[in-house]
Amino acid sequence: MLNKCLGVLTAILLLLPLTGCWDRHELNDRLFEFGSGVDRLKDGEIMLTGQFLIPTNSKEGGGGAEKSYLIETGVGKTVSDCLFDMQLKLSRRITRTHRHNIYFGEKMAIAGISDLMDSVTRDPDSRLKSDMWVVKGGTALEFMEISYPLEKLPVIALSKLRNIIGKKTGNSLLELLIEEHVEGSGLTLPAVEILYDPKQRKKTIHVYGRAVLNRKQQLAGYYDSMESAYRLWVTGQTNRVPVTVPLPDGRGTFSVDVRQTKCKVRTKFERDRVEIEVDMKGGAVVLESIPAIDLRNINQLNKFEAELNRHVETAILNVIKKAQQQFKVDVFQFGKAFSRQHPSEWTDLDSGWEQAFSDAKITVNSHVKIRRIGLQGPPPNKP
Amino acid sequence: MVSSPSPVSYPREKISTNLDENLALLKQVFELCFDIVFQRVDLSNECAVLMVYVDGMIEKNAFKSPLFQSWLLEKTGAGVQETINYPNLKEHFAVIGPLRHESRLQEIAESILQSYLAVFVEGEPEAILLETSGWEHRGVEEPSSEVAIRGPKESFTEMLQTNTNLIRRRIRTPKLKLESVVLGELSKTKVAIAYVEGLARPDLVQLVKQRISNIRMDIILESGYIEELIEDKSFSPFPQLLDTERPDIVAANLIEGRVAILTDGTPQALLVPMTFWTAFQAAEDYYERFIYATLIRWTRFILFTISLYLPSLYVAITTFHPQLLPSNFLLSITSAREGVPFPAVIEALLMEFLFEGLREAGVRLPKAVGSAVSIVGALVIGEAAVQAGIVSAPMVIIVSVTGIASFTIPRYNMSIAFRILRFPLLLISGAFGLFGIAMVSIFILIHMVRLESFGVPYLSPIAPFEPKQIKDVLVRAPWWKLRTHKASMIRKPRRR
Secondary structure, eight states, X not given: OHHHHHHHHHHHHHHHHHHOOOOOOOGGGEEEEEEEEEEXXXXXXXXXXXXXXXXXXXXXXXXXXXXXXXXXXEEESSHHHHHHHHHTTXXXXXXXXXXXXXXXOHHHHHHOSHHHHHHHHHOTTSOTTOEEEEEETXXXXXXXXXXXXXXXXXXXXXXXXXXXXXXXXXXXHHHHHHHTTSTTOOOEEEEEEEEEEXXXXXXXXXXXXXXXXXXXXXXXXXXXXXXXXXXXXXXXXXXXXXXXXXXGGGOOEEEEEEEEEEXXXXXXXXXXXXXXXXXXXXXXXXXXXXXXXXXXXXXXXXXXXXXXXXXXXXXXXXXXXXIIIIIOOOOSSHHHXXXXXXXXXXXXXXXXXXXXXXXXXXXXXXXXXEEEOOSOSSOTTOO | OOOOOOOOOOSOSBOOSOHHHHHHHHHHHTTTOTTEEEEEEEOSSSOEEXXXXXXXXXXXXXXHSHHHXXXXXXXXXTTXXXXXXXXXXXXXXXXXXXXXXXXXXHHHHHHHHTTEEEEEETTOSSEEEEEOBOOOOOOOOOOSSSOOSXXXXXXXXXXXXXXXHHHHTTOOSTTEEEEEEEEOTTTOXXXXXXXXXTTBOHHHHHHHHHHHHTOOOSOOOSHHHHHHXXXXXXXXXXXXXXXXXXXXXXXXXXXXXXXXXXXXXXXXXXXXXXXXXXXXXOXXXXXXXXXXXXXXXXXXXXXXXXXXXXXXXXXXXXXXXXXXXXXXXXXXXXXXXXXXXXXXXXXXXXXXXXXXXXXXXXXXXXGGGHHHHHHHHIIIIIIIHHHTTSSXXXXXXXXXXXXXXXXXXXXXXXXXXXXXHHHHHHHHHHHHTHHHHHHHHHHHHHHHHHOEETXXXXXXXXXXXXXXXXXGTTSOOOHHHHHHHHTTOSOOOOOO
């Protein structure tokens, strides 16, 4: 009995070295790709750029003389083609499981990113939490080559930046895949750009706003950062929007931070036209007030509030109109609201939603209340 | 069993009435045994006695006791002409200690070896056997391996009698039964089976007695002999008998219905049946307040998991699944591992092996060189190996955390089980990653579920689940919840 057991055990143990197909890869034999970029070359081929960590350098920390990262490119017809080309230049196995960011060059985005999506969703080595970005007015390679002094890897800088200004600024691959299935909705990706500061004579990275893709996943245009913030308010993906309101007659401006933002979308279908009513709500906190007005005075406060609401209404209407007229893509999930409120009409509208959205009548009502005025009534040193 | 020598042959069955003849007989039996003392005393003209005993094993002070002295004086002193004869001699020896009389030579010889004083009287066909054991032994000291900050500081000694006293002092009821068995053909080791009548299941007591009576050994030097001979499954890393050097633990377990086995010459008592969870119950759990006791018990559970899994998880995650690590953590590990020549499995095995070596050396080495070894060990493993780039710093952390964690298990023999299991886990994790760890864990679990200790499933009361008995497993319930339940812990197990 015992001998039999031992025999079976030995047989099992001997199977281990026999198979020889272990998945084991030591950390020393791996090269972690923390960011990758995709650019379209002139002849229709694509160029994959990878930003890798050089492990030895990161130990010394602030030495600074040498770069702690490595950038390598690969060219091919498909992503895996490029990866193969890239691997030929690298002594260690490319591991993409820690990829934080994927950048698309502007030309790539214009040509459409739908062809690239299969690679990232089919390959188990790919990471669903990677954030995707569009480089406005440049290529991914250019963007990735800019060094960033605060972080070991420039890609990590962008991930942290995203966390600071609000997570919803970015779009992970996973969120993108979910967004794709929202009724009538077009995709948006965060846009970054390269800024050259002539006074400091350096290039730096800058979050521009949002790139809007049409339903063929081709670049349709950009929203700047403020427009993006308003868009997030409408889609309910943010709970803080900073707003700066100019008072009429040039009496100065004031800035508020709108918190607990809410948005209600009501849709109607009348006489073959979609009518969309957007109700904005929130509580504002006054951060700064230039005019010499005592906010403790309730009448003055009401005036401020009315001005704020008027400003929000026009701003949001403009953002939506830009999508209607310029991009012709619904990026506000109005389609989702309409399909839930009018499911029977939606079946007819589904295919032609872009047109229906562009022709829709939009009404925006803002009901933001100023909840706190800060630590003082009027500004100091002003009567 | 080792080949035992042929049984001792005795020249005749019964002793004679002649004192000289008896002396010759015993000298023949104890030939070449210089430690046997033959002491012939003529108490009076009519009464000569021969005392035979093992030098140093009897209480010599017994003869100096005032009672005995005064009696002798009374009988033999000047002017006293009373006869000393066998009946009154016997009567007065009873003053010293319990006695019996025996005429069979073999019984007498064996009793002498068990520290009896044999007194032969001229003209009598039987000898008086006086129990006066009193040899050199260690006193009751503080427990060395089961230290508690709060609680009694007594531990068992090598003297069976002292040990039973320590238990009896805690349970003063005639229901505490201490049954004596003699084991070992040559050693004649005294073994006591202790249980509380009415609390211990009769069939459990019967099972223990039966297994112990089946032991055939020449010599029993330690309770470990008995443990190995009566445990349910020999080929298991898990201990199936609880051993302890604390009398308070034994007393508490007797009240819970367990059976204790005390062995002469061993400062450790065995307790049956043992379950897996008892390994996490320290004596202090019951002396400290229940909130702290529960928290500290959970600390032990967590550290137990760490001691079993940490090295293999590290190997599996870094070599198979680096995506499971947060990026910044990965950055530190990759840069620390850069330049290390070995694969992570080999590195882990090497370090674990070295740690086992250090531990063994720590137990084995003479006290005088202890600090030297620990300094060299700490320097070589901790500092130099990392500096030289042979081992990575994270691995040193992993191994030392594992080492510390394994010492938190209150039962030493259970921590041995985990140390044994850590190595197969490590090997498999190096070959199959997390999948391998899961497979080995399932195997261990299957084994544990099948294991029984004296008819009680090893994982009870969790598996099979007994909700009424769970108050002292994952938490230590307060005593006002526990007191009614404690007295009936070991129930008849539910059959699967």
